[in-house]
Amino acid sequence: MKQPRINPDYLVAQLKxxxxxxxxxxxxxxxxxxxxxxxxxxxxxPELTRRGAIRAISQGGKRQGARAIVAHVDTLGAQVKAIRPNGRLALVPIGHWSARFAEGARVTIYGYETMLRGTILPLKASGHTFNDEVDKQPTGWDFVELRIDAATSSKEETEALGVAVGDIVAVDPQPDFSKTGFINSRHLDDKAGVAIILATIEAFERAGMVAPVDIHWLFTIAEEVGVGASSVIMPDVASLVAVDNGTTAPLQNSAETGVTICMADQSGPFDYHLTRQLIELCQANGIDHQRDVFRYYRSDSASALEAGHDIRTALVTFGVDASHGYERIHLDALTSVGELLLNYVASPIQIARDVEEFSDLRSFPQQ
Structure with a gap:
């Protein structure tokens, strides 16, 4: 059977x-x-955990030794830390991101009984009032506030609107899809990864493919705070490939085109055999790729291992410029990652002993 191709129109539609x-x-x-x-x-x-992580299985030739592919639907955001005397809101971040990128953001405040719009601003936002002090104030979450689009100038008036400490604040993505293939938006980490997996499934199902083992398609809901794939992996799974953003920056080898295969992140090196298999699949199928190491980074794979799952893990990424800020990617990287995933799920099992949790030394692979 001819290998199916990723449908870029479907991928972009899902990302939007x-x-x-x-x-x-x-x-x-x-x-x-x-x-x-x-x-x-x-x-x-699809099957959902109590909190909402998703698992959907494409049945393959065998159940044991299953392969899992994972991305996360959760994004960065903020929460209301306090209501200031002037009626504006102090914030704390959800996930790790700089308040530098929060300044000027349009947001939605989700309370239990209300939904309001607003803007995150530095404490000294008026140039006509503060003059040069606007540029001299520090950067940090203690130096920004949320201005609500409602008539309020006191804590009491804001509380009367239904706003309370702990309310979730969602930041507008402001997506821009250019004709050159570049995509600018917040939250490409990891909604682009989710779109890639959906596009991979669409191509897989369209072609009527059958993998050598079951494929577990996973979508987690708390990766940005380090929980990720801790509780959605079944005992049958032998390997996990995470799909997330790479970091294109000075002294990084990631790129906004092709697949960036992460060799290690702050949790340590990824599985030698699984990572090598992905690299060889790129080489054999003409998929543009590069390798990188991420020092200040972790993904769903780390949370899976920390939860005690004895599985091989790897990380394939699409290069993102200004990650956790005003992010930019290119469609070429998204389709390239999808093509690699299609080849991976269809590829023969390389380490037969992985169907068992324990085996003897004779079946153990060599580096």
Missing amino acids: ALLAIDSPMGYTDKAVRYVSRELERLGLT
Whole structure:
């Protein structure tokens, strides 16, 4: 059977739809419902954990030794830390991101009984009042506040609007899809990864492919705070490939085109054999790729290992410029990652002993 190709139009359509759904960690139910409905439309049967992580299985030749592919639907965001005397809101971040990139952002405040719009501003925002002090104030979450689009100038008036400490704040993505293939938006980490997996499933199902082992398609809801794939992996799974953003920056080897295969992150090196297999698949199928090491980075794979899952892990990424800020990617990287995933799920099993949790030394692989 001829290898199917990723449909870039479908991939872009899914990314646009996902970016239109607010899903900061802690407020992911709408995104979970959207992804689950799309999986059903593609012919799969999604299963949800209590909190909303998603698992859908494409049955293969064997159940044991299954392969898992994972991305996360949750994004960065903020929460209301306090209501200031002037009626504006102090914030704390959800996930790790700089307040430098929060300044000027349009946001939605999600309370239990209300939904309001607003803007995150530095404490000294008026040039006509503060003059040069606007540029001299420090950067940090203690130096920004949320101005609500409502008539309020006191703590009491803001509370009367239904705003309370702990309310979730979602930051507008402001997506821009250019004719040159570049995509600028917040939250490409990791909604682009989710779109890639959906596009991979679409191509897989369209072609009627059958993998040598079951494929577990996973979507987690708390990667940005380090929980990730800790509780959605079944005992049958032998390997996990995470799909997330790479970091294009000075002294990094990531690129906004092709696949960037991460060799190690702050949790240590990825599995030697699984990573090598992915590199060889790129080489054999003419998929543009490069390798990189991320020092200040972790993904769903780290949370899976920390939860005690004895699985091989790898990380394939699409290069992102200004990660966790005003992010930019290129469609070439997204389709390249999808092509690699298609080749991977269809590839023969290389380490037969992985169907068992324990085996003797004779079947153990060599480096």
